[in-house]
Amino acid sequence: MLERAVLNSPCATDALTEKRCACGNLRCILEETVEKPHAAFPAPFPRWPLRRYQPLALSLHALTERQASKALTALPRPGPSTRRPVQRFEPRALTHTGSCLRREVARPRERGEDMDGCDGEKRALAAQLAQVLAMVRELESRMDQDLPAAARELCGELASSVDRSIRIARSVDGCPRGDGSQHPGGSNAQSKRRQVQPPIFCFIVDTLIEQQNHVSDMRLLALRSFRCSRKGTPCARRQDMAPLDDGLSWRKYGQKDILGAKYPRSAAHVTAAHVTPSLPSCYLHQTALAGCLATKHVQRADGDPLLYDVVYHGAHICAQAAHPAAEQLSRQLQPGGLADAGQEQSSPLEPENEGLQAGLEPMTPYSFAPATGAAAGGFPLLSPTGLEWQLSSHTVGGVGVGIEHEPQFAEFFTNSADPFQWEYQDDYLNLYATN
DNA sequence: GGAATTTGACCTGG
DNA sequence: CCAGGTCAAATTCC
Known part of the structure; x- marks a missing residue:
C-alpha cells in the first residue's frame, strides 16, 4: 500500500530540503512541504x-x-412511507457499529x-x-x-x-x-442489514x-486513497468513514481478498430495479450490466478500519443517472470521454474548467445525496495542495478525504514546485463563502 | 418467494 | 502464472 510505503520511508532527513527527494519517496515530498514553511519563518x-x-x-x-x-x-x-427502501450496497463484512x-x-x-x-x-x-x-x-x-x-x-x-x-x-x-413505519435507515430492530x-x-x-x-498533513490524507487501478483510471474515488450512501442503489456481486491487504475488496453494480423492476432477480445482474456500466469497489483501509476506500468505475447510464448529482458527474465525464473506466482519460475535475475557482460547489463522485439523518449537509474538505483537491460531500457518514484522479495525482508530485500553496487561504475563504 | 449476499470458479490483463 | 475482477449458483434474509 502506498500509505505504508509513505510511512516507511528510509530517506535521510536532509534530503527533505530537496525539491524532490532523491529517493523519490512520497514521505520526503510530504515532509518537505510540511516543514519548509516552519524553517522559512522564525518561531x-x-x-x-x-x-x-x-x-x-x-x-x-x-x-x-x-x-x-x-x-x-x-x-x-411524518407521513406514510412511500415504498420500501432499496437496500444499499454495504458489505456485511464491512459493517461496523460506530x-x-x-x-x-x-x-x-x-x-x-x-x-x-x-x-x-x-x-x-x-x-x-x-x-x-x-x-x-x-x-x-x-x-x-x-x-x-x-x-x-x-x-x-x-x-x-x-x-x-x-x-x-x-x-x-x-x-x-405517525403511521408506525420506520424511516429508512432508522432503528428497525428486524433489519440486520x-x-x-x-x-x-x-x-x-x-x-x-x-x-x-x-505529525501529518492533509496532503498525506489525500495520498492515502491513491492506488493504481488495474482497469485504468477510476472515474472517482474517495475515502470515507463508512460505505457511502451515495444516493444510488448498489448490488454486491463479488468480494475478493486482495494480496497484502487486511480487508477484502467488494464490488457492486448499480441495481437495475429502476430500469426493469418486473424482471426476476436472476436477471437483475445481467440487466444491470447491460443497462448501466457503473460499478463500485469498496475496501476498508488498512491503516484505519473505520475508513473505506471507495472507487467508482464506469458511467451511469441507467435510470438512476437522473439523480441530480449523477447527472452532474455524467456531464463532467462526457467531454473527456471518461465513461469507460478502462480508458486513459484526463481528469474530470480540472479545477480551471469546473468552476472551483469560480466559487461553484466542488464535484462529488456520482451522488453523495443528502441523507436522511440530521448530520446530513455539505461538508467541504480542504486540501493543502490547492483548490483542485477540494471536494464537498453530502453524506451522513461521509468524510470525503481523497477524491482524486491519477493525472492530477501525477501532476501533484511532478510539479511540486510550490510548497506554499497554503497561501491560497483567501481563495479558500472565497470558495467557502459561496458554498 | 423475491431480493440480496456469499463464494468458488472462471476470465483477463500484465 | 498470478492478482484482481466478474460470473452465477447457492445460500441467506425478510
Whole structure:
C-alpha cells in the first residue's frame, strides 16, 4: 500500500530540503512541504496556527452553520412511507457499529431531558449543533494566537459535542412515524442489514489535532486513497468513514481478498430495479450490466478500519443517472470521454474548467445525496495542495478525504514546485463563502 | 418467494 | 502464472 510505503520511508532527513527527494519517496515530498514553511519563518511564526487551523476550522464552521439550518429540515417528516427502501450496497463484512465514538453519551431521554420524543431530540440536536458552532467560532478567534493547548482542548470539546449531535441525529432519524413505519435507515430492530454510520467529525478533529502535533498533513490524507487501478483510471474515488450512501442503489456481486491487504475488496453494480423492476432477480445482474456500466469497489483501509476506500468505475447510464448529482458527474465525464473506466482519460475535475475557482460547489463522485439523518449537509474538505483537491460531500457518514484522479495525482508530485500553496487561504475563504 | 449476499470458479490483463 | 475482477449458483434474509 502506498500509505505504508509513505510511512516507511528510509530517506535521510536532509534530503527533505530537496525539491524532490532523491529517493523519490512520497514521505520526503510530504515532509518537505510540511516543514519548509516552519524553517522559512522564525518561531513563533504568527501565521503558523492560521495555516494549520484555518482551513479545517473554516470547514467546520461552514458545515455547522449549514447543519444548524438544514439538519432539522432533513429529518424524517411524518407521513406514510412511500415504498420500501432499496437496500444499499454495504458489505456485511464491512459493517461496523460506530465503535469509533470516543465516549458513550447518554441520550436525552436517559439524561432526563425533553421527553417529547423526536421533537425533544430535535431541540437537543439543534442545541448541540449550536454549541458546535460556538466552539468553532471560538477556535477561529484563537487562530491568530499560538495556543495549541487551548486549541487541543477545544477540539476535544468539539469532538464530544459532535458525537452527541450525531447520536441524537441518529436517534431522531429512527423515531417512529405517525403511521408506525420506520424511516429508512432508522432503528428497525428486524433489519440486520441496517447501516450504522460513525460520527463524521471524529476524523476531522483527529486530523486537526494531528496537524497541530506536526505529525501529518492533509496532503498525506489525500495520498492515502491513491492506488493504481488495474482497469485504468477510476472515474472517482474517495475515502470515507463508512460505505457511502451515495444516493444510488448498489448490488454486491463479488468480494475478493486482495494480496497484502487486511480487508477484502467488494464490488457492486448499480441495481437495475429502476430500469426493469418486473424482471426476476436472476436477471437483475445481467440487466444491470447491460443497462448501466457503473460499478463500485469498496475496501476498508488498512491503516484505519473505520475508513473505506471507495472507487467508482464506469458511467451511469441507467435510470438512476437522473439523480441530480449523477447527472452532474455524467456531464463532467462526457467531454473527456471518461465513461469507460478502462480508458486513459484526463481528469474530470480540472479545477480551471469546473468552476472551483469560480466559487461553484466542488464535484462529488456520482451522488453523495443528502441523507436522511440530521448530520446530513455539505461538508467541504480542504486540501493543502490547492483548490483542485477540494471536494464537498453530502453524506451522513461521509468524510470525503481523497477524491482524486491519477493525472492530477501525477501532476501533484511532478510539479511540486510550490510548497506554499497554503497561501491560497483567501481563495479558500472565497470558495467557502459561496458554498 | 423475491431480493440480496456469499463464494468458488472462471476470465483477463500484465 | 498470478492478482484482481466478474460470473452465477447457492445460500441467506425478510
